[in-house]
Amino acid sequence: MTSNNERFWEHKRLDEMTPGEWESLCDGCAKCCLHKLEDEDTGEVFYTKIVCQYMSDDCRCTEYQLRNKLVPNCVWLDPGKVEEFQWLPSTCAYRLISENKPLEDWHPLISGSSSSVHEAGISIKNRALNERFVHEDGYQEHIIHWVE
Numbered sequence: 001m002t003s004n005n006e007r008f009w010e011h012k013r014l015d016e017m018t019p020g021e022w023e024s025l026c027d028g029c030a031k032c033c034l035h036k037l038e039d040e041d042t043g044e045v046f047y048t049k050i051v052c053q054y055m056s057d058d059c060r061c062t063e064y065q066l067r068n069k070l071v072p073n074c075v076w077l078d079p080g081k082v083e084e085f086q087w088l089p090s091t092c093a094y095r096l097i098s099e100n101k102p103l104e105d106w107h108p109l110i111s112g113s114s115s116s117v118h119e120a121g122i123s124i125k126n127r128a129l130n131e132r133f134v135h136e137d138g139y140q141e142h143i144i145h146w147v148e
Helices: 020-025 064-070 079-087 092-100 136-142
Strands: 034-038 046-050
Touching: 034 136, 046 136, 079 092
Parallel strands: none
Antiparallel strands: 034 046
16 A cells, blocks of 8 residues: 555646656556557547557566557657547546546555556456457457446
């Protein structure tokens, strides 16, 4: 359990956080690494259950430091672009903090356990398909509507 004086997310804006604090906000759900489809007419974003080829079974990027070189369209969250975070899952700490909402009890910064996100059923663990096994033309068949 985190003490009040360590709860930096409660008194800092995203753009005030250190790189370490910023990185620690990631709960490891890996939903942001799912392929998304956007309706060109409405701008609505639909998540698929298809995940980047560099996602490990424990929901971590195996090429984190090189991800933007290996996957040029990989989204790099930037504290200077908080207004764009509405596409993130409603459970995402970056989105929650940008909307002045509290972190969920299962978030590792609250629970003290990196596995709590998986135990709570929030992550993509055992629920996603690697992009290597799905043809791009078939992505629409894999649109998901997970309850969060």
